[in-house]
Amino acid sequence: MMGNIFKNIYTVITFITIGIGLIVAIIFLLGIIIGGQFGTTLAVAAGEIITWAIILAALAVLAGIIYIYIDKQHSLTIDSDEK
Numbered sequence: 001m002m003g004n005i006f007k008n009i010y011t012v013i014t015f016i017t018i019g020i021g022l023i024v025a026i027i028f029l030l031g032i033i034i035g036g037q038f039g040t041t042l043a044v045a046a047g048e049i050i051t052w053a054i055i056l057a058a059l060a061v062l063a064g065i066i067y068i069y070i071d072k073q074h075s076l077t078i079d080s081d082e083k
Contacts, residue, residue: 006067013060020053 031042
């Protein structure tokens with residue numbers, strides 16, 4: 001149950017982060033096409049937006065790692081499979 005919560009959190013935050021990345025790419029492209037002072041303003045705004053997307057991506061990674069360990073799917077264990 002608890003693992004599914006973290007899996008859902010990971011999924012939602014990841015999709016949001018990908019969406020923000022797409023929006024930022026479009027803003028940068030518009031900034032390049034428009035150019036001048038307005039293009040610079042767009043690029044700076046996109047840079048500020050991507051900072052928040054990076055923070056969201058880090059939170060998604062944290063939720064994913066917690067999910068992996070709660071669900072016992074991690075491969076880094078001390079136990080040996082050899083018998």
